[in-house]
Amino acid sequence: MRHLPRVLIVEDESAIAELIAVNLRHNGLSPIWAEDGERAQREIDTVLPDVILLDWMLPGQSGVSLARKWRADPRTKAIPILMLTARTDENDKVSGLDAGADDYITKPFSTQELLARIRAVLRRRAPEQAADSVSVGPLTLDGATYRVSLQGAPLKIGPTEFKLLNYLMRHAERVHSRSQLLDKVWGDHVFIEERTVDVHVKRLREALGAAGVMVETVRGAGYRLTAQVQVTIGG
Numbered sequence: 001m002r003h004l005p006r007v008l009i010v011e012d013e014s015a016i017a018e019l020i021a022v023n024l025r026h027n028g029l030s031p032i033w034a035e036d037g038e039r040a041q042r043e044i045d046t047v048l049p050d051v052i053l054l055d056w057m058l059p060g061q062s063g064v065s066l067a068r069k070w071r072a073d074p075r076t077k078a079i080p081i082l083m084l085t086a087r088t089d090e091n092d093k094v095s096g097l098d099a100g101a102d103d104y105i106t107k108p109f110s111t112q113e114l115l116a117r118i119r120a121v122l123r124r125r126a127p128e129q130a131a132d133s134v135s136v137g138p139l140t141l142d143g144a145t146y147r148v149s150l151q152g153a154p155l156k157i158g159p160t161e162f163k164l165l166n167y168l169m170r171h172a173e174r175v176h177s178r179s180q181l182l183d184k185v186w187g188d189h190v191f192i193e194e195r196t197v198d199v200h201v202k203r204l205r206e207a208l209g210a211a212g213v214m215v216e217t218v219r220g221a222g223y224r225l226t227a228q229v230q231v232t233i234g235g
């Protein structure tokens with residue numbers, strides 16, 4: 001089954017959070033509510049959301065400082081962040097975007113507007129379309145040139161393995177089930193068997209050479225790309 005996009009709502013005002021959550025749920029999204037940065041971090045540590053709705057004014061850490069923190073963390077840096085704010089000052093908008101927010105929405109907003117913005121950031125951040133480069137441990141992938149290198153040395157990799165690696169690197173340290181990988185890498189209209197994923201994972205490991213150990217099998221759960229293993233190059 002295709003997983004519903006998880007939307008983490010970081011908002012201290014419960015009435016607003018609840019209203020957003022109800023609307024998201026009715027529109028095929030899976031909302032999770034955190035009332036401050038600390039709780040939001042706990043949610044993120046458990047399961048990565050697909051998009052974060054981040055209130056500007058929060059008790060404790062501000063929305064801007066949270067955005068900055070999540071952008072700096074390799075585990076969360078690819079998650080789209082949509083800032084929610086009551087402010088209309090152009091300078092605030094600029095500092096929100098400078099902190100790494102993908103978009104900005106001013107309260108009060110309509111449900112339709114919010115949904116449109118969420119869908120837009122989800123589309124923009126789709127792994128297939130990401131053209132920037134990403135690094136995890138000694139591996140670097142360049143989405144624009146379709147090149148993968150291991151500590152600077154180029155690797156030969158097939159197109160499906162490239163897409164798979166692209167997705168795993170942009171969602172590193174997270175476990176993905178075979179059906180999630182089929183959805184995200186092959187697309188949800190493609191009917192192929194789950195064991196096809198295993199075949200491509202095997203080929204991906206071979207293509208990565210010494211870094212093949214970074215692609216871990218998590219028994220009963222799926223696969224994960226991790227930088228928490230020793231990669232011995234030329235050993």
Ligand code: CA
Nearest residue numbers: 012055057058
């Ligand atoms: Ca607030």
